Amino acid sequence: MSDIMSFRSMLISLIILFLCQPAYAQDNLTVYFIYSDLCPHCAQEKSYLKKIESRFPQASIEYVNIGLQKDAAFKLMAQYGLNNSGTPQTYVMDTAFIGFTDETDYLMYSNKHRAFLGNAYSIEYVIEYHSRGVKENVSAYNAVVISTNESLVSGFIHNNPTAYATVNLSEGVYFVGWFNRTRLRKGPPYPNIVALVNASCGQIIDAHYCSSTEPGVVVPSTEPMYSDFIAYIGIFMYLITYLIYSHSRRVREKIKHKISDRQWLIGFIILLAALSVLLVVSHPKHEINYLIKFLGRLMPIYL
Incomplete structure (x- = not known):
């Protein structure tokens, strides 16, 4: 009996060890960038991506002009499940970004668009995550998806399909704060719901409604008005x-x-x-x- 228990314990340990293996760096990382010649934000991001290419030699930028390569652009959108043909759009491994600004410095996910809102900080964060390799096995996008499997979060999203989520990694835990549009516009300055996701194994540690500020949760400064x-x-x-x-x-x-x-x-x-x-x-x-x-x-x- 003790031998069986020892074998079972060893098997469980091996499974946990396998699940919690660190993410390895990508030797060749392709970043897809959909843009329009008439889009000022596209021009801004294109200039930014040129700097990214010099900083991350393993990152290869594929430029897709939606005016000249419409089929390729819409194929990418369909692949990532985006229902918005606006530009710019950026794809890095499992993560999609829509729009671009240099005025925000946090990860913010739009449930409506199934994508993060593009900004210099977020795009570089994800590129660095995949190109250099980090100890966390769960990406920021994975953390958002995992959080939606929690019953409180899924119910909240069902009632608020245009909700947004901020993602912050702190001490091996992703803090995923979910906000509805009213909370973003009028406050108070904390999310409706917060979910804590283990960054190594993807397990939901906790999820609860918020009644005050939550340490570790990023609160957006504003929403596009x-x-x-x-x-x-x-x-x-x-x-x-x-x-x-x-x-x-x-x-x-x-x-x-x-x-x-x-x-x-x-x-x-x-x-x-x-x-x-x-x-x-x-x-x-x-x-x-x-x-x-x-x-x-x-x-x-x-x-």
Whole structure:
């Protein structure tokens, strides 16, 4: 009987040892980058990926122009299960990214798009994970997927299909914080649910609803706001109206009151002031820095 127990213990130990083997570096790592020539964020990421190629020689970037290589682009999207044809999109091993920004420095997953939101930190983190080899056997993407198998998380996602998750690795544990859109926009500054996943073996350690801040969980500073879209459209429509007025004699003849360039400029300043108030008020933390960044995108000289 003791021999049987000893054999069983040894077998269990071997299984655990096998499951917890560290991830090894990839000799050749292919990164697929879907872009459009008309996309400013694509140009920004393309410049960033050039630096990645020099830093990680084993990483080979495959550039896929969606305008010229539509079949290849949609094949990749289907392979990763993405239902969004927007660009840029980046694929590194098992991980998909959509969009690109250099303003965030954390891993954030969109359940709606089945992809992480692309930023310089996240993409480099995943490339480094696969190219250099790390002791964690579970990737950040794996941790998100594993967390969705927990009943609390799966129920939350069912009720909040557009939920987001942040992923943070600390002392061998992935902290996966799930947020619905209301929580992201209005707070409070902690997730709806947090799941803890063992980074070596992928076991769910714990999952619970949150009632206060959670150590180890990354809280996003902001979510892309609809007010941004309104502001861009407002400015665009104003400029289009000005161009039509200034270049169309027929339009000017129909308008009894003549509008001088000075009046157009004053109107534009008033519009910017009104939109500035909208952006600051609608921002979750009412940060003036958010407004400065927005104006910086509009101006040729960054503020």
